[in-house]
Amino acid sequence: MKHIRPLFYEEPSSVSEASEMLSTPGSLVLAGGTDITVMLRRKPMDGVTLVNLKRIPGLDGIRKMEDGSLRLGALVTVGHMGRVLTAPEHAALRIACNSLGTPAVRNLATLGGNIGRASPASDVIPALLSLDAVVILESAGGSRRVPLEQLLQGPGRLDSRPGEFVTAVELPPREGGVGSYWKAGRIRGADCALAGVGVSFCWDGDTIVDPRVAMTSVGPTCLRSAGAERVLRGARLDEEVMRAAADAAAGDARPITDLRASAAYRKELVRGLLMKNLRSLAAQERRSC
Ligand SMILES: Cc1cc2nc3c(=O)[nH]c(=O)nc-3n(C[C@H](O)[C@H](O)[C@H](O)COP(=O)(O)OP(=O)(O)OC[C@H]3O[C@@H](n4cnc5c(N)ncnc54)[C@H](O)[C@@H]3O)c2cc1C
Structure with missing residues (x-):
């Protein structure tokens, strides 16, 4: 029994x-x-x-702040973000949200829950990393703001204190920015990522400014690729630059081999997914930030 x-x-x-x-x-x-x-x-x-948390007021809204940043409440659902974040600068997050699980899961799953779970296979976290997200943690003792990257400690581990929880996430202003997210999974749409890559940046004419490249399912936490960002910063997006960035991202990935995929295959996926992101961004209309 x-x-x-x-x-x-x-x-x-x-x-x-x-x-x-x-x-x-x-x-x-x-x-x-x-x-x-x-x-x-x-x-x-x-x-x-x-x-x-559902009876605590103010945790389920999205607000544009005076300085142009966007404040997303912890209880905002992934499905809602996938529908309303229509600005081009938030594209990586919108696409990542729409690629999480199934519609039924997306309509329950929350932003705070995705961060709280701290899954190394999250789709939302790499998109947030590509947007320099800052997490607001609150407790009876007060509140603090922590860049998401610093909060991620390992699989299922956040650098949070007793009694503290995520109440909101802020995305700094990036008007005119562009972004994209691609993941590879075994079952389209309903599976967590074998690998995923999110990219956000600004254009200055034909030159890339402030690139952010973040990856999922290729390390103990979702992580940024410093190498790919270095290649893209100040570059023009031609085929050679894309390949160099894709190689750098594959080099920065630290995947393991498990039942779902080998480490070598995951690195290849990172290479291909970053190329896919960059090709689609290269083909889009450009306006400077
Ligand atoms: C069928 C299925 C498919 C899925 N597919 C994907 C996928 O493709 N990609 C993906 O990224 N995820 C996927 N998930 C995982 C899940 O849906 C997400 O991680 C979701 O965002 C979790 O949010 P939640 O509100 O349901 O969290 P909950 O289940 O309520 O909580 C998750 C964890 O976070 C903690 N937590 C919740 N809210 C907070 C907060 N505000 N502050 C601090 N800690 C908090 C909880 O204590 C718990 O440890 C899938 C899940 C299922 C069941």
Whole structure:
């Protein structure tokens, strides 16, 4: 007979109330539940308290700030972002959101949950990295802003403090920017990435400014490719530059071999996916930032 483990459930109505609940060992944030339900089925735990954030006001909106940055609440769903982020500078994130799972999953899965899960195979995180996303973490003790790249510590690990959780993400202004995201998976649309690459940058005439290249499923966390960014910075996007950037990204990738794909194949995927991104961006109309 299966042992049914006790599970507790709370619905705090403020950040400080939630933070106090989350300071207790064994408490977990519950957002869309698409990861947490799978996790609890795989590895049942005794006496877990799920702290649902849905009654805390202000976590589910998207706001343009006075300085032109975009503030996305932690409870904004991946499906919503895939529908409303229509500005060209947010293209990498919009495409990544629309490539996550199935429509049913996207309509539950949240931005905060994707970051909180800290999966090295996330689709949302590389797109956010390509946009220099800053994460807002709050607790009863106050709030702090941390570049997403610094927050990612390893598979499922964020550099967060007890009682702290993600309340929002800010995307700095990048008007006129462009972006793209491609992933490769075994089952189109319903599988997590074997590899994925997101790119965002600005044009200055025919020259690339501020390139960001970020990858998924090729390391212990989603990671940026410093090598590819170096090749692209200040370059014109011809075939030779694209190939050099793709080689550099494959060099920066640190994949493992597992049941789903070999490390060597994942590096090849990175090369091909970055080429695909860059070719599609080269073919688009250009306007300077
Ligand atoms: C069938 C299926 C397909 C999927 N395909 C993909 C895919 O292609 N690409 C992809 O990237 N993901 C995929 N996922 C994973 C999942 O949908 C995403 O990671 C999703 O964004 C998680 O959000 P959630 O709101 O459901 O999180 P939850 O399940 O509620 O929480 C996930 C984790 O994050 C923590 N958490 C939640 N909110 C916060 C917060 N605000 N602050 C701090 N921690 C928090 C929770 O405690 C938990 O540890 C898939 C999942 C399923 C079930």
